Amino acid sequence: MYVKQLWRYPVKSLRGEMLTQAEFTAGGLGGDRVIHVRRRNQVLTARTRHGLLGLAGTTDQEGRVLINGRPWDDPRSADLVRFVAGADADLACHAGPERFDVLPLLVATDGGIDALGRDGRRLRPNIVIGAVPGLAERDWPGRALRIGETLLGVDSLRGRCVVTTIDPDTGRQDLEVLRRIIREFDGTMALNCWVAHGGRIRQGDPVELVDASLEAPDAGGWIRGVPYLVP
Incomplete structure (x- = not known):
């Protein structure tokens, strides 16, 4: 497996930017x-x-x-x-x-995106991992991803929302996307992750799935159903 794409979203809910490398810390990307x-x-x-x-x-x-x-x-x-x-x-x-919906990172895989059959940008991942067979990602929660010196904890599958129904290029909405995620993927797609040990990640870096005993940080402001306040 390898790092296929890196994405950053400098403004929450706006389109993001693809990166060739990025620094990851306990605060995320x-x-x-x-x-x-x-x-x-x-x-x-x-x-x-x-x-x-x-x-x-x-x-x-x-x-x-x-x-x-x-x-x-x-x-x-x-x-x-x-x-x-x-x-x-x-x-x-x-x-x-x-400021994060759940945890600081969202990790998707090319296998999961292929199974969905839609543009992976709908999922708004920070990292897309390549060379992943099918829906293998669904067995990863509780394990970790090692990318060079960086270690990412995998907490859970991400529950998806209406944002997945918006075409990232045209802005047109297709509610069938979310209906299918609910119907075929139990409403979840991609992985809630956090940075257990920071470092620099580059596009093309090898990725290793490892067993690790890690404790996830507190989840973000939206998982509890209450929008956070900005000073």
């Missing part, structure tokens, strides 16, 4: 989901504001987060966000662990 769309301190996501997926979140060479090529704190970026998320939406920066 550096620069992931550090900017958020909010309304009166409540975070807004593509679950209810599907149009956010039509905007691109990227990072420039100086590490600044951009929205459609402009700095996230540029008034024109706020205008773009308000157009799709509502006139009372604004943007904020917050790097606390509760």
